[in-house]
Amino acid sequence: MGILGKLIALAILTAITAIVFQLFIKSDKLDLLQTEPKWFGKNKLKSGEPLPKDPDTINKFTVNISDEVLSELKQRLRSTRFVKPLPDSQFNYGFNGDYLKQVVDYWLTKFDWRKQEKELNKYNHFKTKISGIDIHFIHIKPTKPAKTIVPLMLIHGWPGSIWEFYKTIPLLTEPTADGLAFEVICPSIPGYGFSEAPNQSGLDSIQTAHIFIKLMKKLNHNNFVVNGGDWGSFVARSMAKLYPQNIRGLHLNLNSCMIPKGIHFVKYLTAMWFPKLVFENPDRDYPRIFPLKKRFQFLMRESGYFHIQATKPDTVSAALADSPAGLAAYLLEKSAMASNAQNIDKWDGGLTDGYTLDEWLTGVMLYWVSDNVAATFRFYKENVESVFGYNWDEQPIDATVPVGVANFPNEISHCPKELVGYKILNLVHFTEQPRGGHFAAFEEPKLFADDIKLFAKNVLDIEKQSTKQQK
DSSP states (O other), X not given: OOHHHHHHHHHHHHHHHHHHIIIIISOOSOOGGGOOOOOOSSSOOOTTOOOOOOOOOEEEEOOOOOHHHHHHHHHHHHTOOOOOOOTTOXXXXXXXXXHHHHHHHHXXXXXXXXXXXXXXXXXXXXXXXXXXXXXXXXEEOOSSOXXXXXEEXXXXXXXXXXXXXXXXXXXXXXXXXXXXEEEEEEEOOTTSTTSOOOSSSOOOHHHHHHHHHHHHHHTTOSSEEEEEOTHHHHHHHHHHHHOGGGEEEEEESOXXXXXXXXXXXXXXXXXXXXXXXXXSSHXXXXXXXXXXXXXXHHHHHHOHHHHHHHHOHHHHHHHHTTOHHHHHHHHHHHHHHHHOGGGGXXXXXXXXXXXXXXXXXXXXXXXXXXXXXXXXXXXXXXXXXXXTTTTTTTSOBOTTSOEEEEEOTTOSSOOOGGGGGGTBSOEEEEEEOSSOOSSHHHHOHHHHHHHHHHHHHHHHHHHHHHHHHHO
């Protein structure tokens, strides 16, 4: 096809897509900014009843799982029925059954939960009641004097937890040469880890944003920096959209393009045919989002879990809440693929490439011992029925909020710098990382911490300039 033919095809495709977008995709539902905090306590509020006031108390919490729970876990592991894998299937059919036998054997005979429990408790844990449920979080302050201390909230996603930040936290709380350090607050999303599961429907990323803002205010932090990956990026962006006055800076390590709008939609279509006209580095960025057929095939291969959890979460929860081996296979298979899609052709899914089974199984244990499997799956259904139904992605982050993006090459979804403008009005920081994937803080703790430090310095410089201008 010649240049003229491509231009004509592009014009036709643009027109057709614009019509489809307006008729079938563009939402006319409630505006995100009109949402109000809801109640998730055990006692359902009556229609019109005001939201009860949250107590001011914050209680210390220690991770201490009973011997009975651990004993029952081992009994269940001993009775595991394994799936025999097809020859040379690796992870192409899911978690390899032969490797799962090794994982379960290690879990039974070598994994020391009490040792990992001690590691979890090296940071201070707390719980506080917000919107009717107990919210769990860890809170770590710099151990050395620092010239500038910036409050920072780190928000995990699925199948993650607060555990994925443990290797990067000391790198953030340690003061830099020029005196910058972070006071880290890392909460468990409601229904994840040791945060109480919601007792009412409707707990999505937007409601979690309301809850986490309340948490930070309880800690006397009215202005802070927030980072998010996976669902954490949705929560963090919702915080910035709903409460821009409280967010000093928004840092993301998941930066997906959902449906670009305006001139960026045109850029998106142009990039399909003429990537050099759009991307500064087309050899790097084009393969990350095109061709659409390839991306669609990848999406179909890796998103089955999403469809299940977003539609009938309780069905699969019934199986996985009953089988620790099944839960491990389910969570770790997705962890392997999200870390690097090439792991599909490895016998162990790449899980031992730079990691230990102790590290992976500690994350799985936080799902098992909390008995919150169903709540973590329901989070998908709640978000699909709200966040993806609102004009959520169409509402850009307020221009008063500086935004930084760390682009990790093996991330499951990408939005190149040239296409982010439709949803980020004040992009002050965008870096291409040399390695790493979906669980950035867990996979590459130093790269992750260094990028947040660099972003925070940009934010501080912007604040200084703003103060000078006001004077």
